[in-house]
Amino acid sequence: MPEPRLRTVEKVRPPFPLGQFPPGTVLNVAARIVYQLHTRCEARLEGSDWERIFAESVGANWTPSNIGLDDVRLDNCCWGAKTVKAGKPSLIGRIRLISGRNSLDYSYNQSDSRGLSPTEIGTMVLGIYNERVSAVRQRFKHCRTVVLVKSQDLGECAMFEFETLRYEPERYSWEWNPRSNLEGYDEEGHHKFTWQPHGSQFTIVQQVPPDRVAFQVRLPPPMSFDFTMDALGFDESWVTVLP
Secondary structure, three states: OOOOOOOOOOOOOOOOOOOOOOOOHHHHHHHHHHHHHHHOOOOOHHHHHHHHHHHHHOOEOOOOOHHHHHHEEEEEEEEEEEEEOOOOOOOOHHHEEEEEEHHHHHHHHHOOOOOHHHHHHHHHHHHHHHHHHHHHOOOOOOOEEEEEOOOOOOOEEEEEEEEEEOOOOOHHHEEEEEOOOOEEEEOOEEEEEEEOOOEEEEEEEEEEOOOOOEEEEOOOOOOOOOHHHHHHHHOHHHHHOOO
């Protein structure tokens, strides 16, 4: 049955609708990518870089956390930020997001899973992830994941976001693949999760939405050593030899 409409309910609105980034966000992100390419002198953009870039681009606070789901915060909304490499970000339709370590030994004191069925193990793996989501959603009305799909040279990127939700274990089936990793499949038979027993890494397969924002940036020349020293006015007075 449809949910009844109540006059007394007031919905807490997010900073902006899902997937509809504020005006200027793409330009802000692109400018910071160009700045990083110019100053770092190499095409490298890590997860923490993306957290900071996205936070600055939407006027949010960057607050790195151990959970990894609330590193960016703005009013009643938080984001986990992920980066993924792709040959052609504007064309990719599905990506793999590394969620982190879901250790059965640490979380359940289950050091030996050989006597457990794939379904039992998969349920425990999802339980760890779901507990993280629940912990964050107790403090924020809205919880999202923002993804930057980047090319090798950072000249092309795509960005999108989706709601960070719990995954109900009964909706997924599990089996071991030929590489001895556990894979989870949804009710339509689509591959959704991978869990590696050695290292406990948990990966989520995510569809790229049609409303993703793709863009290209002109690659800047690297900042030369001599130019930087001249701009700073560096000379021998900057150096003090200690006894």
